Amino acid sequence: MRVDIVSIFPEYFAPLDLSLIGKARANGTLRLAVHDLRTWTHDVHRTVDDTPYGGGPGMVMRPEPWGEALDALAPDELSPDGHTLPRLLVPSPAGDRFTQAMAHELAAESHLLFACGRYEGIDQRVLDHAATRMRVNEVSLGDYVLFGGEVAVLVILEAVTRLLPGVLGNAGSLEEESHAHGLLEAPMYTKPASWRGHEVPEVLRSGDHGGIARWRRDESLLRTAARRPDLIAALPPESLDKRDRAA
Numbered sequence: 001m002r003v004d005i006v007s008i009f010p011e012y013f014a015p016l017d018l019s020l021i022g023k024a025r026a027n028g029t030l031r032l033a034v035h036d037l038r039t040w041t042h043d044v045h046r047t048v049d050d051t052p053y054g055g056g057p058g059m060v061m062r063p064e065p066w067g068e069a070l071d072a073l074a075p076d077e078l079s080p081d082g083h084t085l086p087r088l089l090v091p092s093p094a095g096d097r098f099t100q101a102m103a104h105e106l107a108a109e110s111h112l113l114f115a116c117g118r119y120e121g122i123d124q125r126v127l128d129h130a131a132t133r134m135r136v137n138e139v140s141l142g143d144y145v146l147f148g149g150e151v152a153v154l155v156i157l158e159a160v161t162r163l164l165p166g167v168l169g170n171a172g173s174l175e176e177e178s179h180a181h182g183l184l185e186a187p188m189y190t191k192p193a194s195w196r197g198h199e200v201p202e203v204l205r206s207g208d209h210g211g212i213a214r215w216r217r218d219e220s221l222l223r224t225a226a227r228r229p230d231l232i233a234a235l236p237p238e239s240l241d242k243r244d245r246a247a
């Protein structure tokens, strides 16, 4: 997967040299490039923002630098390797909620292009013009407001990269983790069996694999019902059997 990130704070992405994302870059699974938006400014002050039409607080990111950046990173003509246009992702508090399902969808793309806004956001015409030639999604992490899009890109990129083949050492982890099947994961334990008067549930030490699976399913349902009833409501009816409903 190719990933391009455009930001006025490229140094925000230094963490992407670390850990499993760093390994994915080193082995070619992830081809990541971070670009400074000011590369596409031409004035001595390298200006990227201006006052908002209609008045109001703060500044808005100018369209011209963004237009040139997207032209450069998402050229219309196909490259010799048949390079297709990227999917443009623009973090925004007004975006569609980012979910694990969206992470899976993005993990299937060949080229992602992230536009990191700052100030009050990016001039809307940048997104409108980009949408005339590539798929554009405004994406939100949740109902709170950040200083800019960089943190959101780090989150989205981690959620997507861990789904790429070979990135997670134990791909089985993807099967039982939270949101893998629309539920929260069950509690996890490791040695010692007794710690500060707290015991590991006996069933987990029983070797009864069927009983362990049932316990984990029950705990997952109970935890989800208690913390995220919205996820229970969103489950397809056929995914809950009679025993589940009794849990």
Ligand SMILES: N#Cc1c(-c2ccc3cc[nH]c3c2)n[nH]c1N
Pocket: 090, 091, 092, 093, 095, 116, 117, 118, 119, 120, 121, 139, 140, 141, 142, 143, 144, 145, 146, 147, 148, 149, 150, 152
């Ligand atoms: N994604 C996301 C966001 C943001 C966000 C994204 C971009 C900019 C640009 C200026 N301010 C921003 C806030 N706030 N809260 C979220 N869930």
